Amino acid sequence: MYVESKKGKTRELWSFHGGLHLPDHKEVSLHSPLQSVTLPKRLVVPLQQHIGVTAQACVKPGERVLKGQLIADSAAPVTAPLHAPTSGSVIEIVEHAIPHPSGLSGHCIVIEPDGEDSWVELPPPISDYRQESADTLRQRIRESGIVGMGGATFPSAIKLNPGKPIKTLIINGAECEPYITCDDRLMRDQAAKVMDGARILQHLLQSEVCLIAIEDNKPEAILAMFDELRQEENIEVVRIPTVYPSGGEKQLIHILTGQEVPTSGLPAQIGTICHNVATTAAIADAVLQGRPLVSRLVTVTGEGIKNPGNYEVPIGMLASDLIEQAGGYQNNPQQLILGGPMMGFDLSTDRVPITKGSNCILCPTAEEAPRPEPAxxxxxxxxxxxxxxxxxxxxxxxxxxxxxxxxxxxxxxxxxxxxxxxxxxxxxxxxxxxxxxxxxxxxxxxxxxxxxxxxxxxxxxxxxxxxxxxLEAERKARLRKKKENLKAKPAAKKPPTKDDKESKQAAIQAAMKRAAEKKAKQSQTPKNTENLTAAQQAQIEAVDERRKTATKVRENHSEPPA
Structure with missing residues (x-):
């Protein structure tokens, strides 16, 4: 199969096994333009929003933060930092319900916005990114907390370091699941940003070609991306057939290249890397403006929503607040689904925050999505x-x-x-x-x-x-050596020689001479003994008497035996 791509150029496409043609229901949320939301009273930012090690909070309750300020990070190789989605005060760091199929809670930083939405001082933009090294760009992407926003949430900086030459860079704009339209709206309204991100990624990976794949049920997005192409670039916008799940990474790679990703393998093994359009736009913001990932586009749709549409939502906004700004519930929706009807999962409560990987809140009615029959x-x-x-x-x-x-x-x-x-x-x-x-x-x-x-x-x-x-072997070795030393016979003593006797006699004579000199000094008449009082004289006589007594004792003990 051949399709037109870029400006009149044709490209061969392949088809994958299986798949379905499903009613897309995308018009429900596309009838209104992209909307911004009003900041709620509280933002709840989960510390785990990515595949890898959970980030650790680096702020404390009571601390004031600015929009874009780092609030959580980790030194682990596979992780992603978090940034404040707006300015305000950190209220608490507590366990809170998070969007997960298990319905369990997780550690979250709760921020109370101050309404000013003041930005922290951002790192300088890298306008001339073609003059920067790949390591510099990857570091900027890592510091900006960017993860796969198509749902995988794998840290993008790691994915952009494949360690192998990349021939084909694929930007995934297929958005094949029913109801979800946030990527479609992004390409319509911010095509230039998506294209800038694609150029940055192509430079970083040094890929030979960049293919932007969009399903043919998105004609407005295809035209918007066509308009941003430059003739000299090796970037193509490729219109692919609408078949679910053509947006799956391995399926999309096969459609565009005809290659199969090995079982339990990675696309990089066949020289290909795939990124979602929302991730690509976030990378453009990080590199060209220095802005970290603090918000994302979310589709709020289903017959259970009064005003379905696409909204730019700060990370950490509760689904309940988002639904309220979309007009609230109607028609008694029977489900609340995070994601699409095929790969999404039911939420037990709407008091869960929007995260980096949240692309859709779906509220179908019983008529729209009947409960499955018993198996x-x-x-x-x-x-x-x-x-x-x-x-x-x-x-x-x-x-x-x-x-x-x-x-x-x-x-x-x-x-x-x-x-x-x-x-x-x-x-x-x-x-x-x-x-x-x-x-x-x-x-x-x-x-x-x-x-x-x-x-x-x-x-x-x-x-x-x-x-x-x-240690036991070393201890036994020491004991064995000690026993061997004890068993060894001591060396025989040598008989004393004439020189030894003379040396001993000389030492004795020297000692006797020193003793005589000491005794002579003690027998000398002390000075300043004239004109003494009777009391002083008595003290001197007592001392002399004790000295004589001590001398006699020593002499008696030093006499040789008879």
Whole structure:
């Protein structure tokens, strides 16, 4: 298949296995322009908004912060810093509900905006980025806290250091899931920013070509991106067919290049890197303006929302506040979904904050998204395998996941599953296949972590045993050497020579001479003994008497025996 790209240029496209043609429902949120929100009373910024080590707060309750100020970071290699989404005061750092399928809470920094929205002093813009090294640009991207904003939330600076030559840079503007339109709106309204980000990434990676892929159900976005192209650039805007999930990283790479990413491998292994358009725009802000990632575009949609649309939302704004600014609820929505209807997950409460990876709040009604029917027995129809874009066997994976045979399910390439939901969507028995696969993945990761911890503990135990054995061997060696020294015969004493006798006699004579001199000094008449009083004379006589007595005692003890 060939399609027109750039300005009259044609490019060959490939198709991936399976996929679905779904009603997109995108017009619901595209009828109104991009809107800004009013700052709420509180912003709740989770410390874990990325894949990797959780950031640690570097502010304290009561501290005033400015917009863009660093509020959390970590020295770990895989992490991403966080910045204040507006100016205000840090109220507390507490456990708060976060957007996660588990419904659990996490540590969050709570900020009370002051309404001024004052920026901190930002780092200088890197206008002439082509003169800067890749390390400098990566450091700026890392310090700006940019992660994959298509949902993966992997730190972008690490992804931009592949360690291998990159031939093809792909900017993912497919946005294939129904209802979600924030990337479409971004490309329509901020095409220049997206294109600047693509140029920065192409320079950083030194890629031969940059392909901006957009599904053909977004004609306005395609035209807007076409208008930003320069004739001399090796950047192409490629219109691709609308098939779900064409926005999946591996599927999009195959569509554009015909190459397959290896099982459990990375796109960099085949010379390709893929970034979302929102991530690309955030990189442009970081490099050209010095602005960290403090807000993002979010689609608020569904028949349960009064005024659906796309909003620029500060990180940390609660979904409840965002929905309120979108007119609030209507028509009694039966679900609150973070993300799209295929890959999103239900939220148990709307009191969860918007994070860097939150692209959509979906509130469908019962008529719009009926509850799934009760699961029935698998009839082995094979429809799940027909639509699987990863070319897996969901039926077999389901059986082994259900039996908790984790080793067997991994033999069927469990971790190649992108959890797109195509298999669950077409299953006539209404089996929630993706739920089983997510369970199997979680259990496999837990077992692997347990195995690693067990191996680490075993290594520590073996090291301790080896150390104790070495110390015991050294102790026994010292005892053995000591015994050997004790058993050795002492050397025979030499008989005294004539010189030895003369030396001893000379020492004795010298000692006697010193004693005589000392005695003579003691017998000398003391000075200043004239004109003494009777009391003084009595004291002197007493001292002389004690001295004579002591001398006699010494002489008696020094006499040789008879």
């Amino acid at each position: 029935q027995a698998c009839i082995r129809c094979g429809r799940c395998a027909d639509v699987c874009p990863a070319h897996l066997l969901p039926q077999q994976m389901y059986w082994h996941s259900r039996a908790k045979d984790l080793e067997k399910v991994q033999d069927y390439n469990l971790f190649d599953c992108i959890e797109c939901g195509c298999c669950s969507h077409v299953c006539p028995s209404h089996i929630p296949l993706v739920h089983y696969f997510r369970y199997a993945k979680a259990e496999s990761w837990a077992l692997e972590q347990e195995r690693r911890e067990s191996e680490h503990a075993k290594q520590r135990h073996d090291f301790r045993i080896a150390r104790l054995e070495r």
